[in-house]
Amino acid sequence: GAVVSQHPSWVICKSGTSVKIECRSLDFQATTMFWYRQFPKQSLMLMATSNEGSKATYEQGVEKDKFLINHASLTLSTLTVTSAHPEDSSFYICSARDFGGSESGYTFGSGTRLTVV
Amino acid sequence: GESVGLHLPTLSVQEGDNSIINCAYSNSASDYFIWYKQESGKGPQFIIDIRSNMDKRQGQRVTVLLNKTVKHLSLQIAATQPGDSAVYFCAERAGGYNKLIFGAGTRLAVHP
Numbered sequence: 367g368a369v370v371s372q373h374p375s376w377v378i379c380k381s382g383t384s385v386k387i388e389c390r391s392l393d394f395q396a397t398t399m400f401w402y403r404q405f406p407k408q409s410l411m412l413m414a415t416s417n418e419g420s421k422a423t424y425e426q427g428v429e430k431d432k433f434l435i436n437h438a439s440l441t442l443s444t445l446t447v448t449s450a451h452p453e454d455s456s457f458y459i460c461s462a463r464d465f466g467g468s469e470s471g472y473t474f475g476s477g478t479r480l481t482v483v
Numbered sequence: 484g485e486s487v488g489l490h491l492p493t494l495s496v497q498e499g500d501n502s503i504i505n506c507a508y509s510n511s512a513s514d515y516f517i518w519y520k521q522e523s524g525k526g527p528q529f530i531i532d533i534r535s536n537m538d539k540r541q542g543q544r545v546t547v548l549l550n551k552t553v554k555h556l557s558l559q560i561a562a563t564q565p566g567d568s569a570v571y572f573c574a575e576r577a578g579g580y581n582k583l584i585f586g587a588g589t590r591l592a593v594h595p
Contacts (some may be wrong), residue, residue, distance in 0.1 A: 372526075398580055407490050409572060410527070410585040423580065459526050470517050472583060475545065476525040 368394050368467030372460055372475030379482055384448045387478045389460030395440040396462035401433075404457040404477075416443040450482040492569060493590040502560040502593075506573035506586040511554060513575035517583070518547055518558045521570045528556070532573075561593075568593045 369392040379385045389399055398417045402410040414435050416426045422435035434446040434452075443462075447454050460475045467473065496502050508516065514535045519527035533540045533556075534545045540547050546559040556573045573586040 400580075402585075408492075409588045411497070412582055412584060415580045415582055449485060457524075461583070468529065470529050470532050472517070472529075472530075477524070477528045480523065 368462070368464035368473040370396075370460065370462050370473045372478055375476060376479040377481070379450055379480070381412075381451055381482055382449055384446055385410045385450055385480060387445045387447075387458055387460075387480075389445070389462070389475050391442045391464070391473070392460045394462075394464050394467045396443070396464065397440060398444040398463040399437060400461040400463075400472075401435060402446050402461065404459060406457075410459060413445075424466045437444060447480065450480070452482045455480055455482045456469045488580045489522075491590045493592055495592045495594060496563050498563060498595050499592055500563055500564060502558075502563045502567070502591060504558045504560075504571050504589045504591065506556040506558075508554050508556060508573065508575040509584070510575060510577040513577040515576040516547070516549060516556055517574045517576075518545075518556075519572045519573060519574060519585075520567075521588075527572060527574075554594060556586075563591070563593050565593050565595065567591060582586070 371390045373388045374479040397483045399416040404410045413428045414422045416422045416435045418437045424430045438464040459477045464473045517532045518530040521527045531542045531547050544561045547556045570590050572588045574583040
């Protein structure tokens with residue numbers, strides 16, 4: 367089955383610094399990936415759609431200059447939280463379209479817990 | 484549309500009982516729906532899916548019902564077990580790039 371690896375699984379950073387989260391498709395090529403943010407006891411909120419070789423498409427209200435997304439290869443998308451602040455602390459989850467690699471066609475990473483202090 | 488950032492409602496059931504979790508979706512053009520289970524600190528786990536041209540689909544111990552008239556989905560879990568305790572989300576596929584939009588979610592608590 368399709369596997370998506372997300373790294374790191376948790377990270378603590380200081381306010382004002384930037385942190386990069388990686389999302390890799392291990393056994394398939396992912397032309398489209400999605401980034402979600404989840405606050406405690408809330409649902410997953412779609413932040414942006416990442417397409418290989420082109421600019422990401424951001425959902426309304428998501429700051430593209432703060433959440434930089436790069437999808438430079440068919441197996442890797444990265445999310446960089448720039449100038450992080452405590453309110454950016456959240457659980458970030460990526461997903462990749464696997465086009466038949468899984469039952470649904472979408473494979474999720476295991477998430478990254480970001481804590482900004 | 485986007486899921487609303489509401490706190491999760493909780494459904495409490497006794498072990499062995501049947502559970503029904505409901506979800507309202509937002510886009511009448513959505514063509515595909517998925518139920519996910521999420522345990523604490525983990526990513527969503529696929530449970531069952533249904534396409535918009537169906538109104539019912541059964542899996543092992545789970546059944547999904549779709550009512551497009553009122554834009555409503557339900558997940559039925561038979562003989563609920565302690566291992567079923569988790570948060571359950573429905574997701575709809577709609578819009579450009581076939582993105583998945585998640586519903587508000589329900590926490591299922593199974594008591595012995």
